[in-house]
Amino acid sequence: MYTLLSGLYKQYTQKEEYYVIILGLDNAGKTTLLEKIKSIYMGVAGLPPEKIAPTVGLNIGKVDMPNNSRVNFWDLGGQRELHSIWEKYYTECHAIVFVVDSTDSERIEEVKDTFDRVISNDIIEGVPVLMLANKQDHAEALKVHDIKELFNPIAVKLGARDSKVLPVSALAGDGVREAIDWLCTRLERNKTNRPPVFRNR
Template structure:
């Protein structure tokens, strides 16, 4: 009887699980964004020194419970040679956070090329998308008004999915909570298109 009740309790209290990709060029601030989010959402999480986070080679993961769901984050390396691995994760994901280094004007078009290539993959059709115009703490950075047209001009790839371009600073935490909350609400609204992972199998 205890086993039955315990199983029932777990089933009722277990949250729907969604998977969110964090993509963008190397040095855009993806890992800093994720760490900043974890320090704000995960109770008693001490976190890393945000000023000393190095380039991701491979994968960083994170888990955040908010809005009654569990968001599992996959922060993937953005170097050219690692971008070929991104599409292996598209079919399983429920949302994408694409991080743009707003302070790197020289690579902004390279970032857009990676963005368009990502969106042209049919496995991402209809998946909600947050474009984080990151590093807004730097004086010379491009504001959202400058970044937004560049990344919204890909209408044929964006399609009917939910999209938001948001000013963020992973280092200072600006826009991070707003962005994560928006993603959580999107995956809930979009669950008829991309259902959460089965509670039994995770």
């Protein structure tokens, strides 16, 4: 009886919280994505694109989801010299969003090497990975099937964990809701592997 009452008390007084890190090279559109997520799910106007500066360190967005959970997004700086700090966030994260600038074909090999280093880290074994092919509103953008083909040799390292490649335009908002809805479903499914943190409402 106590267990039942304790469970009910926790359900009504505490909120499940998840931590998601947003990674990718500089100028991939990570902060623009975070601002669009806040706009879609919280109804707040995000920063206008011209006011978004390169992230040095960390941007945080706390977003309450329709399923009554809270997702804390950590948007980490993408400059090469900042990649070494990414690993500090792996232990606490429940999922990874990796943003690719689909228009930057000149740096695609660097993107592949960076993604390979991220998913090869044992600390994040079993964590869902969502790759977003951003800037799909540009005519010269690589399409999702092209990006999948380029990353397939690395993707085998993902094993049986939940992973997906989806097209988005963080600026226009196209595909963002679908991507985050997919992510939230995977966070729920992966509770046994990485349980949420409980906070008082």
